[in-house]
Amino acid sequence: MRLLKYGSKICGETRKADFLRAFGRKVETTRIVSFGTCNFHCAYCKRDGQFTDGDGNIIRSVPVSMDELKEVLRPALERGERIRLSGGDPVMFPKESLEIAKWAYGEYGVKISIAHNGSSLRFVKSLVDYLEYAAIDLKGYNPKELAYRAGISESAGEYMLRSTLEVQDFLSESGVLVDIRTPVFGDTPLDGLLKMAEMITADGDNSKEFWTLRAYKRVRGCDWLEPNQNTLYEWAKIVSSEFMELPVGLRLKWSGQKEFAILKGGVKNGF
Numbered sequence: 001m002r003l004l005k006y007g008s009k010i011c012g013e014t015r016k017a018d019f020l021r022a023f024g025r026k027v028e029t030t031r032i033v034s035f036g037t038c039n040f041h042c043a044y045c046k047r048d049g050q051f052t053d054g055d056g057n058i059i060r061s062v063p064v065s066m067d068e069l070k071e072v073l074r075p076a077l078e079r080g081e082r083i084r085l086s087g088g089d090p091v092m093f094p095k096e097s098l099e100i101a102k103w104a105y106g107e108y109g110v111k112i113s114i115a116h117n118g119s120s121l122r123f124v125k126s127l128v129d130y131l132e133y134a135a136i137d138l139k140g141y142n143p144k145e146l147a148y149r150a151g152i153s154e155s156a157g158e159y160m161l162r163s164t165l166e167v168q169d170f171l172s173e174s175g176v177l178v179d180i181r182t183p184v185f186g187d188t189p190l191d192g193l194l195k196m197a198e199m200i201t202a203d204g205d206n207s208k209e210f211w212t213l214r215a216y217k218r219v220r221g222c223d224w225l226e227p228n229q230n231t232l233y234e235w236a237k238i239v240s241s242e243f244m245e246l247p248v249g250l251r252l253k254w255s256g257q258k259e260f261a262i263l264k265g266g267v268k269n270g271f
């Protein structure tokens with residue numbers, strides 16, 4: 001399989017699963033397994049998914065054996081960190097993803113987490129018994145917008161929009177907590193956010209769903225506009241007040257301080 005290094009290390013990156021606060025759970029540290037291939041080509045990808053070689057691999061990805069990966073993950077599991085299979089996208093390595101999930105469950109009795117672009121219900125179904133929670137992308141408020149952000153054709157955008165909503169519903173109906181993630185750009189309209197909130201909540205039961213709005217930060221080779229943080233915060237309040245049951249998360253930087261704000265019913269609360 002191919003993985004991306006973080007700095008000089010395989011799986012050197014950790015991230016906090018802040019959204020768990022909204023479900024009354026302690027924030028966990030996740031250990032990121034970053035796969036080196038993706039079926040999307042988002043121009044804003046922070047993992048260089050838009051820069052691939054002739055075989056479709058992200059240029060800076062490296063070959064790693066399963067044994068090597070397990071050795072790197074053992075100490076993380078022993079420290080109580082949760083494995084998170086992430087982008088590129090784990091969908092490109094379904095057998096390896098399942099093997100890691102079964103191994104972590106079999107040897108350590110713990111379930112894993114995934115970050116997935118929502119392109120394959122089949123992939124998610126294969127892993128569901130081993131998932132504690134999942135981050136699933138919703139990259140656009142209609143097929144055209146999703147296709148534009150993901151660097152795929154418009155016809156694929158239509159399929160992918162349907163797919164990611166099905167994946168989200170399937171996971172939440174299966175009892176897996178879902179952190180739905182949407183990148184927000186300088187030209188993302190408020191109407192687009194409201195439309196996405198409508199799509200997320202259309203199935204009626206949002207007790208396992210959380211929506212994270214991720215402000216785009218400029219990456220090399222992509223000249224898309226960054227959103228205004230104050231505007232985004234105000235819009236998150238509007239969306240949250242119209243969709244009372246859906247907790248909304250927002251990662252912000254105020255005066256140099258990072259904050260993960262969670263809003264529910266239009267107000268920031270103390271989860």
Ligand code: SF4
Pocket residue numbers: 038039040041042044045046047048049050087088089117150
């Ligand atoms: S889906 Fe994720 S990993 Fe793949 S290109 Fe897009 S942002 Fe990068």
